[in-house]
Amino acid sequence: MLKLEKRPTPSTFWQYGTPVVAVLLTMVAGGLLFAALGKDPFAVIRTIFWDPVFGEFAFYLRGQLLVKAGPLILIAIGLALGFRAGIWNIGAEGQYIIGAVIGASVGLAAYPTESRWIFPAMILGGAFGGWLWAMIPAILKTRFNTNEILVSLMLVYVAETILAKAATGFLRNPDGAGFPGSRSFSSYKAASNPEIFAGSGLHWGGVAALVTAVLAYILLERHRLGFQIKLAGQAPRAARFHGVNPARLVVFCMGLSGALAGLAGIFEVSGPAGQISIDFNQGYGFTAIIVAFLGRLNPIGIVFAGLLMALTYVGGEMAATNLGLPSAAVQVFQGMLLFFLLGVDVLTNYRIRFFWGMK
Amino acid sequence: MQDILLSVEGIGKSYPGVRANDDVSFRIGTGEVHALLGENGAGKSTLVKMIYGLVKPDEGRMMLRGQPYAPVEPRAARAAGVAMVFQHFSLFEALNVAENVALGMENPPPMRELAARIRSVSEEYGLPLDPSRMVGDLSAGERQRVEIIRCLLQDPKLLIMDEPTSVLTPQEVGILFRTLRQLSSEGTAILYISHKLEEIRTLCDAATILRRGKVVGSADPRQSTARELAEMMVGAVLTPPERKAAEKGEVVLGVTALNAASPIPFGTSLKEVSFTVARGEVLGIAGVAGNGQDELLLALSGELKSAPDRVRIAGRAAGDLGPAERRRAGLVAAPEDRYGHAAAPDMSLVENAFLTGQIRRNLDRGGFIDWPATRAFADEIIATYDVRTPGNHVAARALSGGNLQKFLIGRELDQSPDVIVINQPTWGVDAAAAAAIRQAILNRAAEGAGVVVISQDLDELLEVSDMFAVLNEGRLTRPRPVKGLTIDEIGLMMGGAHGMEVAHHVEA
DSSP: OEEEEOOSOOHHHHHHHHHHHHHOOOOOOHHHHHHTTTOOHHHHHHHTTTTHHHHHTTHHHHHHHHHHHHHHHHHHHHHHHHTTTTTOOOOHHHHHHHHHHHHHHHHHHHHOOOOOOHHHHHHHHHHHHHHHHHHHHHHHHHHHOOHHHHHHHHHHHHHHHHHHHIIIIEEEEETTTTSOOOOSSSSGGGGGGOOOOTSOOOOOOHHHHHHHHHHHHHHHBBBBBHHHHHHHHOOOOHHHHHTHHHHHHHHHHHHHHHHHHHHHHHHHTTTTOOSTTTTTOOSHHHHHHHHHHHHHOOHHHHHHHHHHHHHHHHHHHHHHHOOOHHHHHHHHHHHHHHHHHHHHHHHEEEEEEOSSSSS | OOOOEEEEEEEEEEETEEEEEEEEEEEEEOOOOOEEETTTSSSHHHHHHHHHHOOOOOEEEEEEEEEOOOOOOOOHHHHHHHEOOOOOOOOOOSBBHHHHHHHHHSSSOOOOHHHHHHHHHHHHHOOOOOTTTTGGSSOOOHHHHHHHHHHTTOSSSSSEEEGGGGGHHHHHHHHHHHHHHHHHHOOEEEEEEEEEEEHHHHOOOOEEEEEEEEEEEETEEEEEEOHHHHHHHSSSSOOOOOOOOOOOOOOOEEEEEEOOOOSSTTTEEEOOOOOEETTTTTEEEOTTSSSSSHHHHHHHHSSSSGGGGEEEEEEETTTOHHHHHHHHHHHEEEESSSSSTTTTTTTTHHHHHHHHHHHTTTTTTTTTOOHHHHHHHHHHHHHHTTOOOOOOSSGGGOOOOHHHHHHHHHHHHTOOOOOEEEEEEETOOOOOHHHHHHHHHHHHHHHEEEEEEEEEHHHHHHHHHHEEEEEETTTEEEEEEEOOOOHHHHHHTTTTTTHHHHHHHOOO
C-alpha cells in the first residue's frame, strides 16, 4: 500500500529533481505510446531530443530552437510571476494575438515610411495591446470578483475572431490580390524583425526573452515586489498583513504577463511569421503554461524549460515528417510532460511511504 | 475504594519523528473526575484519541470494567460507554439543536421524542437548551452544551472533555462544573483535559501529568498547589513575570467610536469601540472568542481601514492608513493565527522577518531587499527570544507553535514600536514559553510602549494588564483598572452566563 506523508520542509532535492524525473518518465511513457503506434520508440525519442541539436540538420534546426523558445520564454515568465502570486492568467494566447495585431497595425499605418522609430513604436504597441487585453480580466476580477481563469480563457476566442477579421479585413494587404493576410514585414525594412546574426535564429524577441529572464529573477529574489508576489501566492492573509493591496497586485501581474505576451506576439509577427495571417499564432500562449510549470515558475528554470519545449516542437515536427508520426501523438507527448511534472511535483512537499497490509 | 472503570497499561504511539505516547499507564475509578495535565504537545490528545477509538495504539492495552478494551472506531467506543466532547465543536450551524443531536446518533428516535429527551436531560443537569433553536444563533457556551447533551443521551460511563472551559465565561465555567460534579456523583467518570491548574484543583479528584509523551507523575490536585502542578508539567522551576511600575506617559493610541464591518464570513462587526492607551500602559481586552477580537486586530493593524480620525497613533490620524504606513507611524501588530496570517508557513524565518520588519528595521534600499541585514534581524530575534530552530533558513511551519510564536512576537517587539497590539499572545504555547513572552511584553511597556493585549485567557490578562476591558458582540466595555477588580465583576463584564443563573438556583 502507499501513503503520502507531508514533509516538514519542502525537499530541495525534489525541487530541482522533479523536471528531470518528469522528462524521463515522459520518455518512457511516450516511448510506449510510439511503440503502440508501430514506430521504433528509440528512433522517435532520438529524433525528438537528439537530432535537432546534434543531428544532420542541426545547423538549421538549432536556429529553429531559438525561434520557438523565444516567445515561449517571454510569455512563460510573465505567466510565472502571476502564478506565483496565485493569479491565473490562462489567456496569454489572446494577449499574444492582440499584441501582435496592435503592434502590426502601428507598423502598417506608417507604411511605406522608412524611420528607425517605427520598429520601437510597434514594440510599444505590442506590449500595450497585450496589456490592454489582460486588463479586461484583471479589472473584472478586482471590480466584480469574476474568475480570471474563465474570463482570460474566453477572451482568447474573442482575440482569434479579431485576428481573423484583421487578416481578412482591416489589415489585409491592399496589394495582395484579395488573399487574406497583411503586408509582409520582411519586405518592409523599418518594421521587420530579422535575425540579428544570419542563420542563428536569434531575433530581438530572443534577446528580450533573455533580458526579461534576468530582470524577473532579480525581481523575485531581490526586490520587495517579488517578495510580495510570492507572499500573496503562498499566504494571502499574511500578504495583506504585510501591506500588499491584493487588487493592485492583480492589476500589476495580469498587466505584466499581458504586456510580455503582447511583446512575444509583435516579435513573432514582425519576424518569423512575417505577416498577420489567420493562423500565425501557434498556440505559444498555451504551451507557455507548460513551460512556466516545467521551469518551476523560476525565470532561469523557464529559460531551460523553453528550450526543452522548443526541442519537442522542432523534434516532433521532424518525427512527424521523417517517421510519419501523427502530429496528435506529438501533442500527447507534450501533454504527458505537464502531466508527469505535476504528478512528480507532489514529492517536493510529500514523501511516499510503503507499507504492507491494511492501515 | 472505588472500582476501576478504565485502566490504561503501557500504551505507546509513534508518529514519524515523534514519540507521542511512551509507556503510559493510569487508572480511572467509577465516578472519578480525573485530570490529564500537560503542556501542548505532551501527548494528551493522542492518548484520549486512543481511548475514544480515533487512533490505534502501537503497543499496550486497555481494560474497561475488567474487559479488554480496544475500540477500532469511535462508534465502538460509544457503544462501550465512552463519550467525548471535543475542543472544537462539530455542529452544523444551519440545523437546529435536535437535528444536530440526531446526526450523532446511531438510531435517532422521532424528532418530537428526541426534543423531549433533550429537554429533560438539559433540565436534569442544569444545562438549559431549547431543542428547536438554530445552532448558528447559539453562543460558544451554548454550543458546548449541545455537545455535552449529545454525549449524555448515550448514558456514558466515561466522559472525556478536551479543554472545555476555553470558550466559557467564569459563570459558565461554574455551571459546567456543577453539572460535571452531578454526573460524577451519579457514577459517571470524567477524564478532564486542561492546562488551567486552578480549575483542576477545584474540580478533579486525581491527576495524571504527562510530559513529552510520558507519565511524569500523578497527584491529588486538592493537596497540591498550582505552582507544584505547573512545575511537574513543565519540568522546571517557573518564575512569575516581573513588573516594574512604569510612569504612565502621554496617549499613544486613541480609538474613537470605531465602527467596522467584519470582512470575515459570520464575523462580528465592531460597534462604537473607544479606548486610549498611554505610554507604559498595558490594556487587556478579554472576551469569549468570536466577539470581534479578530476584527479589532485587523482594524488596528490597518488591514481594515476606517475614517482617518477614528484611530490615532502617537497623535496622528491613522484610520485610513494601511499596515505598512501604520508600522511607519509606530504601531506593530501580532495576529492570532500564526500559520498563514502572522507568518507565511512555507517561507523561511528570514523571509518572515522581512514580512513586518522591512519598514521599521530599514531592510530594503529603494525596494531592493537587504538580505544580509534581514538575516541579521532574524538571527537577532532567534537569539534574544530563545527560538529553538536549526537555523534561520528553515520554513516557519517546521517550528513548533510555541517556538514560532516566540519568533513572531520577538519580530514585532524588536522594532522599537510605540504601540504594540497582540491577539492571543500565548495561545497554544507551553507554560515556559508563555512566561517568556509575557515578560518580553512587559519589558517593552516598561520602556515606554503602549500595549494592547487581546486574549481569552483571563489569568494571563490579569497578570500583564493595567487596564481591563471586555469585547462583547463587537462592543467594548469602558476600560477599568485591573487593581481591585474581582472575578465576578469580570464575569459580568463578559456578559455573565448568558441568562443561565436561574437553572441551578432552582436545583439548589
